[in-house]
Amino acid sequence: MEMRLGWLADVIDDSPTLKLDGQAKQLLARGEPVINLTVGEPDFDTPLRIREAAHRALDEGGNGYTASAGLPALRRKVADYYAARLGVSISPGEVIVSNGAKQILYNALSILLNQGDEVAVPVPYWVTYPAQIAALRARMIPVVPSHPGWKITPEDLDRAGAGRAKALILNTPSNPSGAVYTRAELEALAEYCRKTSFFILTDEIYEDLVYTGEGHIPLMTVAPDLRHRIVTVTGLSKSYAMTGWRIGFGIADEKAIGAMTRLQSHSTSNVNTIAQKASLAAFDCRDEVEAMAAAFRARRDALVADLASIPGLRFLVPDGAFYLLADVSGLVDPERPVGGCWRLAEHLLQTEKLAVVPGEPFGVPNHLRLSYAAGETTLREAAARFRRATATFGG
């Protein structure tokens, strides 16, 4: 029978990060000594206290459906914790628990966007943003930073025509660039936002992995006056090494949360009750979070030191998350600029069994994203392989 799939299945593309991860895992399954720097998840175990809380929940039973927006106790805990971090009062009704930060984004975009609406997205962007926007038959306005540093300014927004957008997505710290916005930079962006009426989805999932003196600045702290237009997207995946538990949090105006909840009650219902109960213990694990953040910082320093001297490779030292975005245009044949990052990624995988992600899906051709969610020895070996591979790369 002829497959008559709807429009959406055509529009949505595989998340390329996961796809490459799959290829590398296949090589690994064959026993090849692959170093996999593709995927965005901490290699650490979830802190013991959280796993113990899950164990208790499992032993106690009574793990039925919860309200679609989440366990009341968890919504309260999230509200209280983020009230302190974001510097505004937050009620449990302004919180939703979803299957990862990804579903928070999906919910938020779904309740906002009509067909043909536009969403301003800074370049480079996490691959899921354009995929979700396309799935809703909305359009992305890419906002290209005009200064080095992978951060957009009000002028960049203006030039891109972001004023007509229905929503703006910000992401600090950024996947894939590791860029972290300073307070002053966010204040300038907030000033621009005050002149518009769009919603601002601020993806702060890497909020605890920041290596600057100033640290992470939540958008809400610089623009509490815009709170009815801000959706803060966060969760436990990265900070607490809980990617496989699927716990994301959305913090927004009660009306937006209500709409997101209604959608979620149709698409998935509540998030795993056991994972929700375990999450109640997460905010007590700040020592563990800090220890992991310190480890990521040390790894970043190791990787940066080893990559710095590779001829033709250029990059900015990332200030947050666990990614390094390298400009490889110096390695690519100038006669064949198109697809250079894919050719290099393939070359790295085939000759040196080093898996990295091409920049093109993130909106930056001729770049590669290296995740440093791996041990320092592994990272040093990865850098050595990278160096060797560049020597044999034909461009």
Next chain:
Amino acid sequence: MLAKRMQRLGTETAFVVLARARALEAQGRDIVHLEIGEPDFDTPANIVAKGVAALQGGETHYGPAAGKPEVRKVFAEYIARDRGLDVGPENVVVTPGGKPIMYFVMTALVDEGDEVIYPNPGFPIYESVINFLGAKSVPLQLSEAKDFSFDIADLERLVSDRTKLLILNSPQNPTGGVLTGADLDAIARLAVKHDFWVLSDEIYSKIIYEGTHESIATRPGMLERTIILDGHSKTYAMTGWRLGYGVMPKELADAVAKLQTNCNSCTASFTQIAGAEALTGPQDAAAAMVAEFRARRDLLVAGLNEIPGITCRLPRGAFYVFPNVSQLGRKSSELESLLLDKYGVAALSGTAFGKFGEGYLRFSYANSQPQIRKALERVRAMSADLLG
């Protein structure tokens, strides 16, 4: 400010009634809960133990969108064995609950303007998602006189050249009805003839009291056009774990996995491992639940039929009864409120499941026999007051 499609989204009334019942309890009222479709049993111990072990063993990371390979394999083998179908891991997508299969499958298949035929009364999410996607929802009336099934001619009349999908649900929520083998034959012939897909919601496949469950996918020409929805919520009392799966042609499975990649990534890893244990481990706990459900069903149906103004068929599956209450002379929604507010029984109006639910109430018997007896006394009191 919100997107237009949000206006087309309905609700699942069960949770609204639950919230009202809880509010009354907070005021000190005693309420018998017969509104929620959730087993009152604990998840069997072997499954819980496997979940604990998975967490200790580091099952805390992302997995592939379609599900962990070893889990897809177990689910495929189970469906192959249980339904007698030639399916493999590539046909399986694992999701956080059975519900996402509805949402993703319809999102992947249905274009604006397409028509989807769905059972009415039926699980309210079907109609709501169809409307949300901008498709046309075409209700297929299930009637009590036909044992909550339908004549094939009724269905054929609803089919048009825009019919993209038919949703079936057997054993059924809210009526407990079960499609017969002959029904499946006839529906299958129609689906092949008119070339539409079938989403076969088989989440209650193991909660069946007479005969055994059959999937429409076993009929000629159907495997390539059927999506089987199944999951662990009901059979293994795992509602809060959020574990379900769909079995479908590979090309569609790939599309559904893609959707999951972009909406929520994957299903919690430890839950998947525990779910594999559920299907491969001992089944006696699940069987004991079904035996208890059967005893409750018999108690509830016999009790309802003794109450003036109420008649109730004996459902063959699921854990719901759908008594006819039209003789009580009130609309179903009024009875729902009256029963809760005045008599302390939380049940659902038949209209929570669509317009053809008028004249009925739904009672879930996922509650103990003493609670069911108490509910019966209260319903009897209501009947006596109404009929004078």
